[in-house]
Every structure is written in structure tokens, then in C-alpha cells.
Amino acid sequence: MVTPRYGDRASDHFVASDGRSITLRMWRRWLACLEADDSGGIAEVWEVLAKVALDSGIPGWPEGDLTHKPDNGRTTIDRITNTLSDATVDGPVIQVGHVGSFHQNRHVAGDNVDLTGNTINGQVIGVQTVHHAPPTAHDWRPVREVGPIEFGVRPTRRVHLRDAPPYAERDRDRELAEWLAHTGLVLILAKPLAGTSHTAWNAVTQMDGHRLYAPEPGTDLRTLPADLKNERGKYVLWLDDITDHLGAGGLTHSLLGRLTALGVVVLATMDPDAHYARRTERVLAAAHTVELEREWSDREFARLLPFVQDGCVAEIYEHGDRAHVAAHFAFGHLLRDEWHRPGTRTAHPRGHLLVRAAVELAGCGVRTPVPESLLRRLCEGYAAEADGVAKESYEEAFAWATAEHFGIPGFSLLAPARGPGFWRAHGALVAGEWPVTDEVRERILRETQDEEDIDSDDLERSYCDVLRPRAESGDLAAMVRLGRLAPKFTEALTWYRRAADAGSVAAAAELGQLLSELDGSEAEAVKYLEAAARGGHHPSAAVLGRFLLDRARHWLGVAGAPEATALRSLLDPPEATVGAGTDGPPAEPAPFRIDYSPPVDYSPQAWYLPGGSLSEPPSRPRENTPGSAPG
Known part of the structure; x- marks a missing residue:
């Protein structure tokens, strides 16, 4: 004796009194194909199935409480049950109820998986899955009301989720707009994070007068033609990653045909490799494709400016x-x-x-x-x-x-x-x-x-650009650094003078060195070297002392008086006396010059501290270093 137990529409089990299960796999496969291809006639098929079951000697088929058809022609399920009773089962029991697209007229508290009165020596799993139908035509939103974040564009910051990046035109935008001017399926082929969602959103927002629906993955799409059949308007169906919307309950070739006949534009994205692997499927073969590169072209990048x-x-x-x-x-x-x-x-x-x-x-x-x-x-x-x-x-x-x-x-x-x-x-x-x-x-x-691969001159110019505003505002350390790095000699002198006159010992020492290289600037060089020496800069004191010693030798020799000769003898050994054994005044000393190698450390603190040697004050080659004082 076989006793039927009503489950849901997709139930494929009849349970016998001795616990045997008859699986109607053939019916299930045929019904799934029919449901995918025609959402309106499935109720009639269930009526035929009930008649076949009764004619086959399976009594008790639930004639009245399976389904009823409301005015809109959509099958409505009043109650979902999945029952096993009066049975002894040695092993696991899995009862699954799958309900496709439906609109439930009222809440039914009796939806259940009922295992009352059974002896089950094994694991029991009861699952019921419900897929909700898409909204009616009146629920579709005007494209201008859909923001980029809702469309799938990722925000650029964690806190302000509305902060989508501004849209810069892509090279394929015009081609995409041309395809969207016609009905049918348009596929944007691109790797992840190529900007497909943003590109699609920008294209859709240009479609004035259209209304948009963006279903979640797995949503049953088969009722869309019935929803839109008597509603005039222009519609866009957005399927972000179409692979989540193919198969049973999703987009098929026949469903695409019915949507196209109603004037619906279907816009979707897909990975190029996945598309290539499935390109012969009828629904994908009917698509117009636009390829979007992940790497931006020079023109696209320039549009960010x-x-x-x-x-x-x-x-x-x-x-x-x-x-x-x-x-x-x-x-x-x-x-x-x-x-x-x-x-x-x-x-x-x-x-x-x-x-x-x-x-x-x-x-x-x-x-x-x-x-x-x-x-x-x-x-x-x-x-x-x-x-x-x-x-x-x-x-x-x-x-x-x-x-x-x-x-x-x-x-x-x-x-x-x-x-x-x-x-x-x-x-x-x-x-x-x-x-x-x-x-x-x-x-x-x-x-x-x-480093051959790095232009150090560019780095110095960049550093100067950072230093100038600080120096202009009175930062003495910035003035000293800028004087050392300035590309032109005259600019270096300017910054050193400003810093030295404002009291910078480091600037006075550096400026004294630079002025010593200019003909006719010895007096000014002595002025700043003496200021640095008084400030505790020992190298400047040593340079100044040597310079003054050389000048003393010269002028004592010029004087030629006995007192001058006596003083001169105190400065030099007799064999080193300038002009000794000759007639006339001694020769003019060589121009004041100090030779030193470029510094290892460019910071002022590294060389102006007391105790340094004469080779420490930094000097960098400068453009157009003059041989005489600038005008």
C-alpha cells in the first residue's frame, strides 16, 4: 500500500507504509525544464500530475489544498508542509521543500516539517527554501534615483559610505551607450576590479525615462514578463555578474526573448574567461559584448585630472x-x-x-x-x-x-x-x-x-620647494638649508645673508666661506667669519686667524719700519720672512681662498659645532659661480 504525503510543489517523494520511498526523478526533471521555460502554465501541469497519480493507483492525492490561481494568473501556495508519519526508518531522513517564485496571500502558521509519530534511528534534517519573486513593475526605480554605491560601486573610504569616486569617462563608454539604445542583452566583459559597476552605472543613468531593477543573486526572474506585460514603460534589468543569474529560475534564452519583446534592456557583467568557456550557450551567444580593460589607457588616465x-x-x-x-x-x-x-x-x-x-x-x-x-x-x-x-x-x-x-x-x-x-x-x-x-x-x-636611477638634482629642487615657504616665514634653519641647496650662487648668498643678519651662527660661517671666494669681498668675509667665531664656531675662528695672520705679514712687510720688521720677525722664522734679502716691499699675498671638500652631512648641526676642522664647512658646486662680487 502506497500512501501519498503532500509536500510542496517540488516534492518528489511518495512514502509507502513500509517506509519505502518512491522518487519521481523523471517528473522533477521535466517540471524543472518546464518551469524554467514557462512560468504561467505550471499549475496546469500539477493538475495533470495529480490525475496521473490517481489513475496510477495512488489514492489520497491532495486535490483541494495544493494550489489555487488568483486573478493575476500566478500560482499561490497557501500552505507549505513536509510530512513523514507512521514510519520506521533505519538511517538518515532528509526532507527538503523547495518553493520557487510565489506571492503568499497571508501568513500561514502551519508551515512545518512534521515528523510526528515516527521512529527514526538516524539523523534527521528538515530544510525548506523559499525564493521570493521580483517586485512588480511599479516597484522598479527610476535610473536617476539609483546611486553608484547601490549599483555595486565600492566606497573610497571606510567611514563615509556614500563617498563613491567621481566618474572619469572610459574609452568604451560610447560603444556601450550605442548598444544600450537597443533592447536585448549587453554584456560588459572585464576582470574583477576593472571598474565595470561604475561604468555600467554611468551608462544607465544616461538612459532617460528608464526604470531599473537589480535583483539579488539567485532571485527567480521567471515572473518578470507577466509583471511587465500590461505595463507600458522603458526598463533596464541590471545583473551584476550574470553567472549568478543563469540556470533554473534565472535568465534563459526564452526568457530573454520575452523580455526583449517587451522592450527590456538587460545589462550584465561577466568575467571574460567564464564567458569564453560558456560562449556557446544560447542566452550568452545572443549578447552584445563590450570589453573593459583593467589597465587604464593614457587617455582614460588623463581624464582624472x-x-x-x-x-x-x-x-x-x-x-x-x-x-x-x-x-x-x-x-x-x-x-x-x-x-x-x-x-x-x-x-x-x-x-x-x-x-x-x-x-x-x-x-x-x-x-x-x-x-x-x-x-x-x-x-x-x-x-x-x-x-x-x-x-x-x-x-x-x-x-x-x-x-x-x-x-x-x-x-x-x-x-x-x-x-x-x-x-x-x-x-x-x-x-x-x-x-x-x-x-x-x-x-x-x-x-x-x-644612484644612477635617481636624479639627485630633482631631489634637491624638490627639497628647495619645501624649504622656501618656511624660510620666507623666518625659519633660520630653513634659510641655512636653502642657502646650501639653492641651485644658483646668488640665491645662496641671499639666504645666508638673511639668516646671518638674523643671528644664525651657521649661516655666518657658511657665508664667510662663500664670500672668501669672491674678489673684493674679503672685508665682508671677515665680518661674517668673525661673527661666527664669536658665536663659538671654532673652524671659522681658525680660518679668520689664518687670514688675519697673512694680512699682518703683508702689511708689516709693506711698512718696512724697524718696528714693523721687529713685529714681523715674531710671526715668522728669519728664513721664512717675506721680502727678506730683497729691495722694496713684499709681494701682495695671494687672494684669500679656503679649500674644502664637499660635506658628508648636509645638516648645519653637523659642522658648525665647536671643534671642527677646516674641511668640514659644506660647499656644493653651484651654477654660474662668479669670480667677482655680484653687482
């Missing part, structure tokens, strides 16, 4: 990677969080220093990738001053710093560029947030003097 007032756009435009523009918008702030996270320094102390070296190079004006050897040299210099670095080897630090984040190749704290061995800090890390002190800039200048 009008939006640089936006901080996120500015950091991408100045420091970004064209291959990861959309990824930078979406995840740049998260990568920056990883860099600043306190736990990062604890877990990867040497790795943090390695990335810091790249960040500071960029902050000093290095716009090109740098060799790993320079990063390692800077990192090791930092490590000598830091604690806890020994627990992480350089190899471990480098592996961590170059590891990809968020599953995006090349999206790492240290980004690869320009071939093997060259790296740069990711643009999200160098957006002006990391402080670059004068000491850091001077260290970078020292370390990059011999």
Missing part, C-alpha cells in the same frame, strides 16, 4: 598605478590601514622599515621605481636605530612587503615596476600622510648621490 581636488583621485593621479585604478579606489584606504596598523610594526618590524624607506623616497620627490639595493640599504640604516627588528630577517620582511593583498596581483605595499628588482611604495601609502622631516630628506640625499 579635472577631479584631482578629490583627495583619493589626487593620490591616484600623482602616485597611482594605471593597472589598478579601480582597485585603488576600492581598496587603497584598506591598504593604508594595513600600513598604519600598530600590529603591523609588531608583527613585521623590519618589513615596516623596508616599506617606510620606499614611502620616504616618494615623499622626498622620487617618482620612479627604485632598485631593491637602495631600499635595503635605507632599511638597514633604520634598523640600526630601532628595537625588536632582529626577530624578522630581511628575506621575511621583503616577502611580506611584496605579498599581494585582496587577491589582486601586484597590489602590494611594495609594488613591482619597471622590470625585476625595481619597486615603489603603493600610491595609497604616499598620499602626504607620512611625515618627511629635514633629517629624512638629508639622509635620502646622502644615500642617493651615487
